[in-house]
Amino acid sequence: MLAFGMVDESYLVSVTHFREHGQDSGSRHFMLASASAMYFVWAASSLAGAMAGHAIADPLKWGLDFAMPATFLTLLLPQMVSLRLLVVVVVAATAATASYVLVPGKWYILIAVVAGTAAGLLLETLAEAESGHRRGQA
Amino acid sequence: VNPYHLIVILAMGAVTYATRVGFFGLTRQFQLHPLLRRLLEYVPLSILAALIFPAVLAPSGNLESPVTNIYVWAAIVTSAALLAARRPWVAIIVGVATMVLLRQVVG
Numbered sequence: 001m002l003a004f005g006m007v008d009e010s011y012l013v014s015v016t017h018f019r020e021h022g023q024d025s026g027s028r029h030f031m032l033a034s035a036s037a038m039y040f041v042w043a044a045s046s047l048a049g050a051m052a053g054h055a056i057a058d059p060l061k062w063g064l065d066f067a068m069p070a071t072f073l074t075l076l077l078p079q080m081v082s083l084r085l086l087v088v089v090v091v092a093a094t095a096a097t098a099s100y101v102l103v104p105g106k107w108y109i110l111i112a113v114v115a116g117t118a119a120g121l122l123l124e125t126l127a128e129a130e131s132g133h134r135r136g137q138a
Numbered sequence: 139v140n141p142y143h144l145i146v147i148l149a150m151g152a153v154t155y156a157t158r159v160g161f162f163g164l165t166r167q168f169q170l171h172p173l174l175r176r177l178l179e180y181v182p183l184s185i186l187a188a189l190i191f192p193a194v195l196a197p198s199g200n201l202e203s204p205v206t207n208i209y210v211w212a213a214i215v216t217s218a219a220l221l222a223a224r225r226p227w228v229a230i231i232v233g234v235a236t237m238v239l240l241r242q243v244v245g
Contacts, residue, residue, distance in 0.1 A: 066237040068193070069193045069194050070213070070216045070230045070234060071230055072186050073190050073213060073217065074226035076186040093188075094191075097191050097192045101200060112185070112188035113184045115184070116183065116188075120177070120180030
């Protein structure tokens with residue numbers, strides 16, 4: 001059931017919450033709350049948009065096209081808690097921007113994911129090799 | 139309500155639900171390969187980066203000079219607001235307001 005509410009925003013709010021307060025602090029309830037909040041606000045805004053959308057003649061003038069990048073930006077910044085994750089973001093951002101400009105369609109997201117995860121795995125492997133034969137996992 | 143529309147909406151819901159719950163079901167049945175598990179950790183950040191940076195650096199579909207690109211400046215202000223206020227909603231409002239102001243001044 002909870003999986004249904006896994007949208008970008010509720011996922012990230014939940015993940016940040018778990019990291020700050022520990023895994024077990026009512027994780028199911030927190031996810032359910034963030035997901036349902038997301039769901040109802042989403043439905044309400046869609047309704048409002050459908051009814052009143054024509055009143056806004058030029059959404060660009062209101063800066064609304066920047067609302068989405070701004071939202072994701074505020075979600076991304078707190079996630080960059082280590083140098084490795086910073087590198088992943090830089091690699092993914094570079095790959096995404098380059099392929100966004102060069103390749104038509106939505107491929108840039110897939111390309112960025114491949115590049116970002118590859119960078120993350122590479123750094124992880126290098127760090128492990130450097131720290132010798134330390135057993136166990138992160 | 140048009141029954142066709144209702145069916146389409148329900149079907150879309152089912153597909154969306156299946157993609158999400160299906161993955162959890164699969165990983166519960168089969169042990170995920172450790173390598174795959176590690177890779178998956180970096181997916182959310184990569185997607186976020188992919189959603190933000192092209193939209194900011196190349197809003198028109200082409201790479202723009204960051205100096206004259208108001209999206210870049212609005213993004214910088216948003217980040218600064220997040221660092222200062224520590225509240226995402228404040229940063230979002232400040233960022234969008236900056237965008238409006240910049241459009242008034244520049245564009």
